[in-house]
Amino acid sequence: MEGVLQMQILNELLDSLKVGSPQIFEDVQVFPLFSNRSESSSLLELDEALAKGLVEVTEVSDGGSVPQLNVINSSPRDVIIYDGQQLIGAKQNRTVNITVVVPAHSTLPIPVSCVEQQRWHYTSPSFASSDRFAYPSLRRSTHSEVTRSQETLGTSDADQHRVWRDISYKAARMDVFSDTGAMEDIYESQAPKLKAVSEAFKIEDKQIGYMAFIKGGFAGCDVFGSTEVCRGKMEKLLRGYYLDSVDHEVVFDKVELDQIFREVRAAEHREFETVGKGLERRFDAPHVQGSWKEVDGTIPHVTILPKDAAVMR
Numbered sequence: 001m002e003g004v005l006q007m008q009i010l011n012e013l014l015d016s017l018k019v020g021s022p023q024i025f026e027d028v029q030v031f032p033l034f035s036n037r038s039e040s041s042s043l044l045e046l047d048e049a050l051a052k053g054l055v056e057v058t059e060v061s062d063g064g065s066v067p068q069l070n071v072i073n074s075s076p077r078d079v080i081i082y083d084g085q086q087l088i089g090a091k092q093n094r095t096v097n098i099t100v101v102v103p104a105h106s107t108l109p110i111p112v113s114c115v116e117q118q119r120w121h122y123t124s125p126s127f128a129s130s131d132r133f134a135y136p137s138l139r140r141s142t143h144s145e146v147t148r149s150q151e152t153l154g155t156s157d158a159d160q161h162r163v164w165r166d167i168s169y170k171a172a173r174m175d176v177f178s179d180t181g182a183m184e185d186i187y188e189s190q191a192p193k194l195k196a197v198s199e200a201f202k203i204e205d206k207q208i209g210y211m212a213f214i215k216g217g218f219a220g221c222d223v224f225g226s227t228e229v230c231r232g233k234m235e236k237l238l239r240g241y242y243l244d245s246v247d248h249e250v251v252f253d254k255v256e257l258d259q260i261f262r263e264v265r266a267a268e269h270r271e272f273e274t275v276g277k278g279l280e281r282r283f284d285a286p287h288v289q290g291s292w293k294e295v296d297g298t299i300p301h302v303t304i305l306p307k308d309a310a311v312m313r
Contacts (some may be wrong), residue, residue: 007269010281010292013037013223013299014261019211025200026263027245029216030238031257033209033223041225043101043300044077045232046085047129050068055079055102057087057127060109064091067157068109069127073102078277081110082222083291084139084232084240085129086130086183089123092116093182095134097146098156099293099301101277105297106231108276111124111156113142117164117181132187133233135240136212136220137250143289147282150272172227173247203231209302210234211260217252218260218288221304229300254307255287263288264304 013035020032049055054075055129055197060068069087073079079102094112102108115134134142137272147156167183187194208230209223224230244250263285269292275279278295290304 009211009294009297010269010302011265013302014265017209017223019257020204020207023201025197025242027215028197028238028241029213030201030212030241031213032204032207033203033211033221034206035204035208037208041080041229041298041300042077043080043225043295044075045229046079046081047232049073049075049079050129057090058125061088066092066114066160067111069094069103069112070107070109071100072107074103076104077112078102078104079294080300082133082301083143084133084237086115086132086134087089087112087127088130090125090182091126092119092131093184094127095138095142095183097142098275098280099289099303100275101293101295101300103277110275111146113158113160113163115163115167115183117168118178119141119180119182130184131236131239132184133237133240133245134183135170136214136305137244137247137252138163138183139220139240139303140289140307141166143291143303143305144307147284147289147291148284154273168269170247173249187239187243190246193242194239197238198235201234202240203227203234207231210238211257211304212238212241214241214250214252216254218306219244219252220256220306221260221302222289222301223302223304225298225300227259253287255306260288260289260304264290 016035052079093116097111211221265285267285269281292302
């Protein structure tokens with residue numbers, strides 16, 4: 001019965017979505033997703049919490065551990081950190097493997113992947129939030145691996161060597177040299193274009209998400225709990241779509257927009273043990289995969305990703 005009620009919450013959210021006219025920049029096409037259900041969230045965004053000194057993200061110890069970081073939440077509010085969000089500093093840059101809600105007044109270890117292979121020394125005592133997320137083809141692979149890890153081991157780990165290999169190959173294809181093998185340096189190589197990307201895609205009133213396509217192939221979708229959150233995160237996410245669009249060996253399968261929503265509704269949504277507060281459900285359909293977080297009867301984040309994005313070599 002509980003699972004039925006949770007699916008009802010998701011279906012009500014999906015029913016409320018209206019697809020807007022696409023915005024286009026070069027090979028990236030983005031359809032805004034609107035909803036009248038947008039409302040202020042009780043959750044505190046990591047970026048805001050860091051800016052106010054209410055949260056600190058650190059290595060789990062002086063020696064550190066590649067797949068885990070500590071989040072120390074001193075706020076009276078729960079703090080949300082999104083799947084794919086990049087954290088920079090400390091011993092090496094990381095991206096977050098799943099969307100996590102850190103309870104108020106708590107310390108929580110969270111699952112991460114390293115996106116800077118050749119550095120293992122401190123550049124700062126704690127982490128800052130980056131203005132980039134993992135690019136969508138990397139999010140796709142990480143999501144698949146995390147699902148398998150949850151199924152078999154009950155953890156939310158990715159294949160770290162595959163992550164490093166993905167970044168290394170992408171840097172080579174894009175002719176980017178990085179002393180530390182950092183994903184951040186690949187983004188920096190495209191900095192002038194990324195500014196144009198930010199100017200090309202505008203967040204509209206009542207927009208709570210987007211659906212993105214690269215060269216006609218479905219590349220990803222995120223739905224947030226409010227327009228305010230969407231405004232704060234979408235610009236960071238779309239930089240990754242541009243990065244994949246100029247990597248000519250990244251391929252996304254063509255899937256019609258309506259078919260994506262049909263597959264999400266028809267899929268089996270399985271609940272897994274999660275880190276922090278709330279419930280996590282993940283789904284796997286013929287052409288798409290994804291996950292969503294439910295906290296106190298609301299859904300602050302839904303991720304829909306392609307299954308068949310592939311790097312040829």
